Amino acid sequence: MSGEWVAVLLLALAGFLGGGVYSTWKNNSRGLSVALGAAALLSIGGAITWLA
Secondary structure: OHHHHHHHHHHHHHHHHHHHHHHHHHOOOHHHHHHHHHHHHHHHHHHHHHHO
16 A cells, blocks of 8 residues: 555655746746656656556
8 A cells, every 4th residue: 555655745746846847938937847757757658667
């Protein structure tokens, strides 16, 4: 059961980072937006790997 919570938290983190990507992209901070996007993708990948 605890392993599932870790995956849920990683997906929540990915959603939070995705919101940061949207916000920074709208403010023309492209470099930070790309970095946040990469972190969001890593979080999603970690959650999928954790569940597998």
